[in-house]
Amino acid sequence: MKRLRIVGVGAVAAAAAAFFFQPRKGAERREAVRRGGKRLARHGANATSLIGTRRHRTGAAVADVVARIEDALLEGLGADGFSLRVIAGDDDTLTVRGEVDSLDLIRRASEVIERARGGAEVVNLIRLRVPSAGGALAS
Numbered sequence: 001m002k003r004l005r006i007v008g009v010g011a012v013a014a015a016a017a018a019f020f021f022q023p024r025k026g027a028e029r030r031e032a033v034r035r036g037g038k039r040l041a042r043h044g045a046n047a048t049s050l051i052g053t054r055r056h057r058t059g060a061a062v063a064d065v066v067a068r069i070e071d072a073l074l075e076g077l078g079a080d081g082f083s084l085r086v087i088a089g090d091d092d093t094l095t096v097r098g099e100v101d102s103l104d105l106i107r108r109a110s111e112v113i114e115r116a117r118g119g120a121e122v123v124n125l126i127r128l129r130v131p132s133a134g135g136a137l138a139s
Helices: 002-020 026-049 059-083 103-116
Strands: 084-088 094-100 122-128
Touching: 002 026, 059 084, 059 094, 059 103, 094 103, 103 122
Parallel strands: 094 122
Antiparallel strands: 084 094
16 A cells, blocks of 8 residues: 555656656746746735735625615615616725616715715716606607
């Protein structure tokens, strides 16, 4: 059993040597490993330097804030809250989009968002709904 283990380790070492010392691609492969090792070392150093600093919100925390804002909009605006969407961006910035019927609803939605955002960055892109012409232009 011990002999098989030694043979296995020897086979792995021989395969690695053949991989890295192959005449045509060996130098390129060794350089790629060096670059990867440097990148890994830099990443590790960056991670240790971040200890104790402010961290980005995790996906679950962003989802919680999105749900809290959506619930607050439905509670504060009633049925008009259904026309608004809260979208989380890649940089954890939240965007509220949609259309409402009056400027008062935009003001109320802004107040609700401000109370519910909990320190998250929120971009308010709520627009005033343009009334349809009702066929008057089609005559």
